[in-house]
Amino acid sequence: MYYRILRFDALWDTTQWITPAYVALDSKGLIAAVSTTPAYDQPAERIAGFALPGYHNAHSHAFQYAMAGLAEHLPTHALEDDFWTWREAMYRLALTVSPDAMEDIAAMLYAQMAACGYTSVAEFHYLHHDTNGHPYDNKAEMGQRLIAAASRAGIKITLIPTFYQRGGFGKPAQPQQRRFVSASVEDFFDLLESSRTAVSSADHARLGVAVHSLRAATTEDTRTIFSQADPTLIRHIHAAEQQKEVDDCLAHLGERPVAWLLRHLPLDARYHLIHATHILDDEARALAQSGAHVVLCPSTEGNLGDGFFPLRTFMEAGGRWSIGTDSHIGIDLCEELRWMDYVQRLRRQKRNRLCIHADQDSGQIALQHAIQNGRAANGHTAPPFAIGQPLDAVVYDAHHPLLAAAPSERRLSTIVYASDACARLGTLVNGQWIVHHRQHRHQDALRTAFLRTLRSLQA
Ligand SMILES: [Zn+2]
CATH class of the missing domain: 3.20.20.140 (Metal-dependent hydrolases)
Incomplete structure (x- = not known):
C-alpha cells in the first residue's frame, strides 16, 4: 500500500506524456511510483489536469x-x-x-x-x-x-x-x-x-x-x-x-x-x-x-x-x-x-x-x-518526477477549452503560447496543494503582512 495515489489526466516529465498518470506517494510526498495503470486496488485521488514539473x-x-x-x-x-x-x-x-x-x-x-x-x-x-x-x-x-x-x-x-x-x-x-x-x-x-x-x-x-x-x-x-x-x-x-x-x-x-x-x-x-x-x-x-x-x-x-x-x-x-x-x-x-x-x-x-x-x-x-x-x-540534479523525488508540479486545467481541445503533441505549445492564469489548476509541492484554483493556501496572511510592509516603506 502507498500513502496516497494521485491520478492525473496526463503528466509530462520533459521527455514524454504519461497518459493517464498514477503517481504514488509516501507520507513525505516523495514519489514511490509513476505508471499508466493503478497500483493495487487502492483508490486514487482524481485530478482533472495535466501535470508538468514545477x-x-x-x-x-x-x-x-x-x-x-x-x-x-x-x-x-x-x-x-x-x-x-x-x-x-x-x-x-x-x-x-x-x-x-x-x-x-x-x-x-x-x-x-x-x-x-x-x-x-x-x-x-x-x-x-x-x-x-x-x-x-x-x-x-x-x-x-x-x-x-x-x-x-x-x-x-x-x-x-x-x-x-x-x-x-x-x-x-x-x-x-x-x-x-x-x-x-x-x-x-x-x-x-x-x-x-x-x-x-x-x-x-x-x-x-x-x-x-x-x-x-x-x-x-x-x-x-x-x-x-x-x-x-x-x-x-x-x-x-x-x-x-x-x-x-x-x-x-x-x-x-x-x-x-x-x-x-x-x-x-x-x-x-x-x-x-x-x-x-x-x-x-x-x-x-x-x-x-x-x-x-x-x-x-x-x-x-x-x-x-x-x-x-x-x-x-x-x-x-x-x-x-x-x-x-x-x-x-x-x-x-x-x-x-x-x-x-x-x-x-x-x-x-x-x-x-x-x-x-x-x-x-x-x-x-x-x-x-x-x-x-537551482542545483537540482535529479530528473523531474524521478522515484524518490518530491512531487513538485504545476497542474493545468484539463477542462480549459483550448487545453481540452489540443492534441497531446500540441498541448505544450498551447500552454506556452495560448494560455494565461485561468488555465492553471494549481501547484503541488511535496504532493500538497500550495495553490489551488488560483488561491494560495496562506494568501490572506501573506497579503496582509506584505501590504503593511509596503505602506511603511512607501511612507
Ligand atoms: Zn539580476
Missing part, C-alpha cells in the same frame, strides 16, 4: 518586487530614462528594507511565483548588511529571512550569497551600495559559511555561490571566490547586461565580459551567466561549447531596455538556457517564454525561431530548457 525560477532579487510597477514614469524634468537611473531608484529601496520587510516582501513574491507554477527559486542575494553597511549579528540574517519567506510561501529556495565590492570597473563602492559590500573575500566566505548553516537546518533550502558581476568585483577576487568555493556549489554571475558595462570592461580589462569569463574561469555546467545580453556570435558559440548555461530574464530585460541576446546562434551551438524573473516586473513563466521567442520572431520576421530542426515544437523546446536548465540553475 517550474524553477533561475534568478531572483526578491526585495525588488517592492518596486515592481512603480518605476514606469519619467522622473520630473527628465526627458529619458534607462537602466542606470532605474538602478538608483533600486538602491534607494535597498536602503530601506529591514529583515522583517525582506521576509514579508519575499514571502508574498514567492507565493505569487507558486501561483504561476514555480516550486523553487534561485535567490541571487546581495542585500547582506544593515542600513549602515555593518554585518548583522548573524551574518546570514537576511538570507535566513529569505529561507523563512520560502517556507511561508511553501516553495523551495536555493540561496545564492553574492560577493559584491566595487562600484564599477576600477571604482570603489558608492555609499548607496554599502549594504551589499563585503569588506574582504574572507568576510564573504564567513558569510557563505553562515548561509550554509542556515540552509542546512531547512529541508526546503540549498546553497549556491555568486559574484555579482565583473563590474562589482576585481578580477582577482572573482577568480579566488570561484576557485576556493565548495566545488559542488552552482555558480552564478551577471554578465554583459548593458552595452555600457561591455564598453567599461573593454576599457578596463581589455576584453569583453563574457570573453574574459571564458578565458579566466573554468566555465562548465556549474556556471550560470545571468543575461549575457551583449555578446558576439563567437562568444555565444564558445559559451555554448563550454557547457555553461545562460539565464535569460526577458520581462526584466525588456523593462530595463537591456538589448537582445543572440538566442538562435547560442541554441544552434547547443547552448542551454533557463528563465529568471530578476526584478519581478513579470513573474509568469509563459509570459517570459513568449517575450523571449517573440523578440526573436520580430527581429527576423520569421516564426518558430526556437526550432533548430524540422518537425520540432516551440512550446516543447521552450519548456524543456526552462524546466531542465532551471532545475540545474
Whole structure:
C-alpha cells in the first residue's frame, strides 16, 4: 500500500506524456511510483489536469518586487530614462528594507511565483548588511529571512550569497551600495559559511555561490571566490547586461565580459551567466561549447531596455538556457517564454525561431530548457518526477477549452503560447496543494503582512 495515489489526466516529465498518470506517494510526498495503470486496488485521488514539473525560477532579487510597477514614469524634468537611473531608484529601496520587510516582501513574491507554477527559486542575494553597511549579528540574517519567506510561501529556495565590492570597473563602492559590500573575500566566505548553516537546518533550502558581476568585483577576487568555493556549489554571475558595462570592461580589462569569463574561469555546467545580453556570435558559440548555461530574464530585460541576446546562434551551438524573473516586473513563466521567442520572431520576421530542426515544437523546446536548465540553475540534479523525488508540479486545467481541445503533441505549445492564469489548476509541492484554483493556501496572511510592509516603506 502507498500513502496516497494521485491520478492525473496526463503528466509530462520533459521527455514524454504519461497518459493517464498514477503517481504514488509516501507520507513525505516523495514519489514511490509513476505508471499508466493503478497500483493495487487502492483508490486514487482524481485530478482533472495535466501535470508538468514545477517550474524553477533561475534568478531572483526578491526585495525588488517592492518596486515592481512603480518605476514606469519619467522622473520630473527628465526627458529619458534607462537602466542606470532605474538602478538608483533600486538602491534607494535597498536602503530601506529591514529583515522583517525582506521576509514579508519575499514571502508574498514567492507565493505569487507558486501561483504561476514555480516550486523553487534561485535567490541571487546581495542585500547582506544593515542600513549602515555593518554585518548583522548573524551574518546570514537576511538570507535566513529569505529561507523563512520560502517556507511561508511553501516553495523551495536555493540561496545564492553574492560577493559584491566595487562600484564599477576600477571604482570603489558608492555609499548607496554599502549594504551589499563585503569588506574582504574572507568576510564573504564567513558569510557563505553562515548561509550554509542556515540552509542546512531547512529541508526546503540549498546553497549556491555568486559574484555579482565583473563590474562589482576585481578580477582577482572573482577568480579566488570561484576557485576556493565548495566545488559542488552552482555558480552564478551577471554578465554583459548593458552595452555600457561591455564598453567599461573593454576599457578596463581589455576584453569583453563574457570573453574574459571564458578565458579566466573554468566555465562548465556549474556556471550560470545571468543575461549575457551583449555578446558576439563567437562568444555565444564558445559559451555554448563550454557547457555553461545562460539565464535569460526577458520581462526584466525588456523593462530595463537591456538589448537582445543572440538566442538562435547560442541554441544552434547547443547552448542551454533557463528563465529568471530578476526584478519581478513579470513573474509568469509563459509570459517570459513568449517575450523571449517573440523578440526573436520580430527581429527576423520569421516564426518558430526556437526550432533548430524540422518537425520540432516551440512550446516543447521552450519548456524543456526552462524546466531542465532551471532545475540545474537551482542545483537540482535529479530528473523531474524521478522515484524518490518530491512531487513538485504545476497542474493545468484539463477542462480549459483550448487545453481540452489540443492534441497531446500540441498541448505544450498551447500552454506556452495560448494560455494565461485561468488555465492553471494549481501547484503541488511535496504532493500538497500550495495553490489551488488560483488561491494560495496562506494568501490572506501573506497579503496582509506584505501590504503593511509596503505602506511603511512607501511612507
Ligand atoms: Zn539580476
